Amino acid sequence: QVQLVQSGAEAKKPGSSVKVSCKASGGTFSNYTVNWVRQAPGQGPEWMGRITPIIDIAYYAQKFKGRVAITADKYTNTAYMELSSLRSEDTAVYFCARGLKEMGTLWGDVFDIWGHGTMVTVSS
């Protein structure tokens, strides 16, 4: 059974960038998508975007376009999410989540296997 292992907690200054990794353990991403979802303290989840590693195509939520970059290395089965120009409102737990459906469409796929989450704190 595939598990997603994320990098550790980060503390960042406003204006800086953070890069979070997500490695598939016990398997590969294969033909599935890797999504990034964040959750601010006491709030619901918020989808940021996704990548299909096998074809290296990423799609971003409008809110984050220009500030987020989602990449993947299909050879090491690791996905990355880099968020720049950080502000205090970006303080949240960042999750990666594998899609349920192979080559799932944007509108039809769902979030099946989740990483444990990475806490990113932005504070001066």
Place this chain on the structure above:
Amino acid sequence: QSVLTQPPSVSAAPGQKVTISCSGSSSNIGNNDVSWYQQLPGTAPKLLIYDNNKRPSGIPDRFAGSKSGTSATLGITGLQTGDEADYYCGTWESGLTTWVFGGGTKLIVL
């Protein structure tokens, strides 16, 4: 404020049944499939229902989903104390071209 509206909390006694609603519009639930997620405190969300009413492997049939028009419902029967968690609905929002989640419903098992 989410485009998907859920009640902030619901409660019921062990062994009873509870339903959680998720209300949207034609640009989200009305034209796209709905999924449901369970989040226990301090953990990642867990997929419970997808494509409106399908259960992933390992999810008991105590959990059931349905959709009608621009609303969806999650039903949980035979409530257990371990079901106490936050529940989120989610779907694609065609107008904003993004995935959206509901605000979440806290289930309290009395």
